[in-house]
Amino acid sequence: MAERFDAVVVGAGPAGSAAALALARERFSVLLVERGRAAGAKNMFGGRVYAWPLFDLLPEWQKDCPVERFVTRESMVFLHGGASLALQFDSPRLGDGRAASFTALRPRFDDWLAKKAEAAGAMLITGIRVDELLMEGGRVRGVVAGPDRIQADVVVLAEGAMGPLAQKAGLLPDLAPPAVSVGIKETVDLPAATIQERFNVGEKEGAAFVFAGEASMGLRGGGFLYTNKASVSLGLVVSSEDLARKKAEVPAVMEGFRMHPAVQRLIRGGKVSEYSAHLVPELGLGMRARFSGDGVLVAGDAAGFLINNGYTFRGVDLAIASGVAAARAAVDARARGDFSAQGLASYERHLRELNVLTDLETFRSAGGYLKNERLFSLYPQLLLGITEKVYTVDGGGKRRISDIIRKEMKGKAPLLRMVRDLIEGARSM
Amino acid sequence: MIEHHNALEGKSHFKGVWVFLEGRKGALRDVSIQLIGEGRRIADRRGVTLTGVLPGYRVEALARHAIGYGLDRVIVVDHPLLEIYRSRPFTKVMATLIHRDKPEIVLYGASKNGRDLGGRLHAVLETGLAADCVKFDLDDEGNLDMIRPSFGGKSLAHILCKQHRPQMASARRNVFLAPSHDPARAGEIVHQTADLSEADLDAKLLEFKEFVREGGQRPDEAEVVVSGGYGLGDPKNFGMLQELADLLGGAVAASRKAVDSGWIPKEFQVGQTGMTVRPKVYFAIGISGAVQHLAGMQESGKIVAINIDPKAAIFEIADYGIVGDLFQIVPELIRQLKELKAPGLPTEILPAAV
Amino acid sequence: MPPGRPLRILVCIKQVPKAQDLQVDPKTQTLKRVGVPSEINPPDANALEFALRMKDRMPAEIVVLSMGPTSFDESLERAVAMGADRAVLLTDRILGGSDTVPTAHALSETIRKIGGYDLILCGEETTDASTGHVGPGIAGHLDIPQITYISDMEIVDGRVRARRTAEDGSEWWETAMPCLLTVNFGCNRPREPTLSGKIRVKRGGVIVHWSCADVGIDPNKVGLKNSPTIVAKVDTVHLPPRARKMFTGEPREAVAQLLHALVEDGVIRP
Ligand SMILES: Cc1cc2nc3c(=O)[nH]c(=O)nc-3n(C[C@H](O)[C@H](O)[C@H](O)COP(=O)(O)OP(=O)(O)OC[C@H]3O[C@@H](n4cnc5c(N)ncnc54)[C@H](O)[C@@H]3O)c2cc1C
Ligand SMILES: Cc1cc2nc3c(=O)[nH]c(=O)nc-3n(C[C@H](O)[C@H](O)[C@H](O)COP(=O)(O)OP(=O)(O)OC[C@H]3O[C@@H](n4cnc5c(N)ncnc54)[C@H](O)[C@@H]3O)c2cc1C
Numbered sequence A: 001m002a003e004r005f006d007a008v009v010v011g012a013g014p015a016g017s018a019a020a021l022a023l024a025r026e027r028f029s030v031l032l033v034e035r036g037r038a039a040g041a042k043n044m045f046g047g048r049v050y051a052w053p054l055f056d057l058l059p060e061w062q063k064d065c066p067v068e069r070f071v072t073r074e075s076m077v078f079l080h081g082g083a084s085l086a087l088q089f090d091s092p093r094l095g096d097g098r099a100a101s102f103t104a105l106r107p108r109f110d111d112w113l114a115k116k117a118e119a120a121g122a123m124l125i126t127g128i129r130v131d132e133l134l135m136e137g138g139r140v141r142g143v144v145a146g147p148d149r150i151q152a153d154v155v156v157l158a159e160g161a162m163g164p165l166a167q168k169a170g171l172l173p174d175l176a177p178p179a180v181s182v183g184i185k186e187t188v189d190l191p192a193a194t195i196q197e198r199f200n201v202g203e204k205e206g207a208a209f210v211f212a213g214e215a216s217m218g219l220r221g222g223g224f225l226y227t228n229k230a231s232v233s234l235g236l237v238v239s240s241e242d243l244a245r246k247k248a249e250v251p252a253v254m255e256g257f258r259m260h261p262a263v264q265r266l267i268r269g270g271k272v273s274e275y276s277a278h279l280v281p282e283l284g285l286g287m288r289a290r291f292s293g294d295g296v297l298v299a300g301d302a303a304g305f306l307i308n309n310g311y312t313f314r315g316v317d318l319a320i321a322s323g324v325a326a327a328r329a330a331v332d333a334r335a336r337g338d339f340s341a342q343g344l345a346s347y348e349r350h351l352r353e354l355n356v357l358t359d360l361e362t363f364r365s366a367g368g369y370l371k372n373e374r375l376f377s378l379y380p381q382l383l384l385g386i387t388e389k390v391y392t393v394d395g396g397g398k399r400r401i402s403d404i405i406r407k408e409m410k411g412k413a414p415l416l417r418m419v420r421d422l423i424e425g426a427r428s429m
Numbered sequence B: 001m002i003e004h005h006n007a008l009e010g011k012s013h014f015k016g017v018w019v020f021l022e023g024r025k026g027a028l029r030d031v032s033i034q035l036i037g038e039g040r041r042i043a044d045r046r047g048v049t050l051t052g053v054l055p056g057y058r059v060e061a062l063a064r065h066a067i068g069y070g071l072d073r074v075i076v077v078d079h080p081l082l083e084i085y086r087s088r089p090f091t092k093v094m095a096t097l098i099h100r101d102k103p104e105i106v107l108y109g110a111s112k113n114g115r116d117l118g119g120r121l122h123a124v125l126e127t128g129l130a131a132d133c134v135k136f137d138l139d140d141e142g143n144l145d146m147i148r149p150s151f152g153g154k155s156l157a158h159i160l161c162k163q164h165r166p167q168m169a170s171a172r173r174n175v176f177l178a179p180s181h182d183p184a185r186a187g188e189i190v191h192q193t194a195d196l197s198e199a200d201l202d203a204k205l206l207e208f209k210e211f212v213r214e215g216g217q218r219p220d221e222a223e224v225v226v227s228g229g230y231g232l233g234d235p236k237n238f239g240m241l242q243e244l245a246d247l248l249g250g251a252v253a254a255s256r257k258a259v260d261s262g263w264i265p266k267e268f269q270v271g272q273t274g275m276t277v278r279p280k281v282y283f284a285i286g287i288s289g290a291v292q293h294l295a296g297m298q299e300s301g302k303i304v305a306i307n308i309d310p311k312a313a314i315f316e317i318a319d320y321g322i323v324g325d326l327f328q329i330v331p332e333l334i335r336q337l338k339e340l341k342a343p344g345l346p347t348e349i350l351p352a353a354v
Numbered sequence C: 001m002p003p004g005r006p007l008r009i010l011v012c013i014k015q016v017p018k019a020q021d022l023q024v025d026p027k028t029q030t031l032k033r034v035g036v037p038s039e040i041n042p043p044d045a046n047a048l049e050f051a052l053r054m055k056d057r058m059p060a061e062i063v064v065l066s067m068g069p070t071s072f073d074e075s076l077e078r079a080v081a082m083g084a085d086r087a088v089l090l091t092d093r094i095l096g097g098s099d100t101v102p103t104a105h106a107l108s109e110t111i112r113k114i115g116g117y118d119l120i121l122c123g124e125e126t127t128d129a130s131t132g133h134v135g136p137g138i139a140g141h142l143d144i145p146q147i148t149y150i151s152d153m154e155i156v157d158g159r160v161r162a163r164r165t166a167e168d169g170s171e172w173w174e175t176a177m178p179c180l181l182t183v184n185f186g187c188n189r190p191r192e193p194t195l196s197g198k199i200r201v202k203r204g205g206v207i208v209h210w211s212c213a214d215v216g217i218d219p220n221k222v223g224l225k226n227s228p229t230i231v232a233k234v235d236t237v238h239l240p241p242r243a244r245k246m247f248t249g250e251p252r253e254a255v256a257q258l259l260h261a262l263v264e265d266g267v268i269r270p
């Protein structure tokens, strides 16, 4: 009883569901396979979705999308010692139009998007893990799950970070430690009213924070906080290489972050209701091998479509857009009657048209930028040291700001190198 | 099929308490003896006679013996086709007798055969049957209050069968005290014939392999029970438990999962579908503490749990618990017990008073 | 089994609250069924696996049968995804509150309507009612042979041979088909649903719902009103409180403390 579909999509995360949805609309018979009990059941992320790709994919998305809050307030916080320095940006326009971003909970968001794919005609099967790609004469002909072999013209791998199937198919380089970060997240329950009051936002509005400096105890990476309806998502993304090198334990790093007074103020009185950890691919575009092969396309995190530049964290939007691009490539291939790598070659063009690759290229050097450890420990320390002196009035005689800066920086960072770091950083952003 | 009684109108015609007597190798099963005692109590309270029903082959002597436990009479149905228990002929015999004599109450032992018979019979008779009762009482109207554990022993349900007769129940083994035997007790033996033919022999016993008990104490009679579960990982590790049991003067037992894995014979199984034990100390080693297991040991004096998983349910009903690898803990227990037993050695663990 | 056609196996399954999540409503003293995760009654899953293994070896059709609310579809879908061919759910409000007598009656009537069966498999008992009476009850109604508590079976020359576990030994029985077997919990490891099985479920049409009228079941023989037994009341069992004392530290130390406590309690003698 061999089953056959035009397309099989592996993984019902944002990339897979978007691909399945777009394919089904193009009258592909689509099988969307998710190993979790339900789409999103086990998935986690920081908490914010940039909405732009939804406007095209699902023009009516706002009707029923499980939005927690629209982000209308952005903050960047530097931590050092017990001190913190916050930069805050408010604008009602942040939550407007195509530039809108919103906080969401993955179990609900992923489930919503997967159901949209189902409504469009894709067959969603949960609780089944795809074990292997079905190979025939060196090309992908479908998938293998348990005793079953399901045939398909094209397989879209949207299996998330690390992409073991894509790796097996020879599409990805091995992800050795430097190329991955570890994401840790806690959900802290707080009453909606408390959130509105504490973060000074309206009922449907929310705040987003990024933390630098001691957020990650000097490890490269940063912290984040997003407000949901009645909880906040609090977490860290830290380099797994640094974790190993400095022999730091993930829970200890998280504890250090949570206990910082600046963080404590924001989560005071809350109850941790969930804890999870996840890998974040961090490989720069340069390391990317191929996004497609004979009969197969790779989308979302599995293809490394992720931007983390210290102040924005974009994965879900790129995942959705890349899923759509994959569907377009499959449509082109069908028109040509050729699902080989060549037939699917338009994938890259569609990725570009949908700004996935272009945005990634813009941030190409972000990986390198993030490698600069000084940005995560030394500079926040300097910044806070200086600020503290500026605001300290203790009768000991006030000095000029330029003197303070010079004194603070003495022996810690040659001014030139700092200027170079900052310029490089600004460029990569 | 047998005509049925939906017997509200005829309720008052039903009289007397019956106990189904299960014979095995010329003896009565212990649960049948225990039930005679309980049946006697109920019959006396209702002011009626207590009848044993013994279908079998050449069982007259057994019937006479059974009277000694407190029966007023025994109905013997002697027939070669009844030599061993079989569902269809036994159901037919019981249904015929019940239709004719109309007992008010019929009790069975909750053995495999008892349930096999009761389940088939109650559907044919269309009357109530309460399974695995641990207590009986009578309500104000004289109905039998059939009390059985429910939800894995977390509660006791009182089951009544008000409109249908007979009221039927099966009783769990080893919860009712066996009455003493009085060989001089007088009672009536009633012979009934069975209308059975080869056609009623719808199943053939090809083979019977008796479980052999390798000496040792019976867990349900021991003061100390050392019970092993799936955490043992391998049948050979029961050897270690046996050594511990020997040192403590106790018996080895097991969870059903260990039994189902073929590590130890069925008759060592403790639990809802095994035996009930009430030793002074029960050691649960590598046992998670499923409700069905607890049902068979939760009335133990002291419960000791050894499990590697601190969240194992067994710790919730344990007096003493050690979270750890049984392969470290049990050998250490054995070592220290030996030390304790060796005379003249300083024993760090002895309380001053002992 | 008539030669030339697949063996037809009916498996009776019930959906029950998951064992670990057994919760009693403190007010009504009944089992909580809503909002509690459910599963196929574990012995019934063993019975289904039994049937599936037979189907692995010979041409067979497996029909799964259940009586209960439509929420039972979840378990029936799982059974089909595991490899059963189709499922029948007898579902009707008037069946509510049925004890084992009406349940056995209704199931046997449904089995008659399905017809053409060779084997009926039940679990040894359910984890929520734990009577084990329904299987033999069905056999009684249908007037067919029954072999209970089996953990192994084979078909030899068109006859069933099954190994039954009794208290004091194991028995091999032989009988003719059609017959009913009740299967021991834990005698096999039920397989997981497969992708192709789940696809079949998604494509639809594998489960039919029948009402009592569809089957021709007399409403005066089922439901709470026509159940001989009633649960008059439920007492909570108050078990003796346990100390729940944990001994920690190195095995040596923990064991010493444990023995000390047991000796002090006077339950073991040094
Ligand atoms: C700590 C952290 C914070 C983040 N914060 C943000 C943020 O704030 N905003 C943002 O936009 N992005 C964020 N991201 C990134 C974002 O989560 C990912 O980029 C995005 O989820 C990628 O989507 P995807 O569909 O490619 O993969 P995933 O969401 O990982 O989905 C893959 C799916 O495939 C399934 N699957 C995998 N293998 C198989 C298999 N063999 N068979 C069947 N199913 C399979 C998985 O169960 C999963 O459901 C964050 C990530 C982390 C770890
Ligand atoms: C109808 C029915 C009737 C049943 N009747 C009975 C019955 O009469 N009796 C019965 O016992 N069960 C019965 N059960 C089965 C019951 O539900 C459980 O499945 C069974 O009791 C589990 O046995 P276990 O605790 O040995 O195995 P598991 O539940 O697998 O537990 C094994 C335990 O060992 C621990 N462990 C593993 N390795 C180690 C180690 N190295 N050191 C220490 N600990 C370790 C694990 O943490 C775990 O807690 C019945 C079930 C049903 C459905």
Ligand SMILES: Nc1ncnc2c1ncn2[C@@H]1O[C@H](COP(=O)(O)O)[C@@H](O)[C@H]1O
Binding pocket: C012, C013, C014, C041, C043, C044, C065, C066, C067, C068, C100, C103, C107, C121, C122, C123, C124, C125, C126, C127, C129, C130, C131, C132, C133, C134, C135
């Ligand atoms: N509602 C039901 N639907 C289908 N099968 C049932 C139902 N209730 C009981 N059974 C079957 O009968 C067996 C014994 O059930 P019970 O008598 O309730 O312990 C179960 O293992 C099932 O196989």
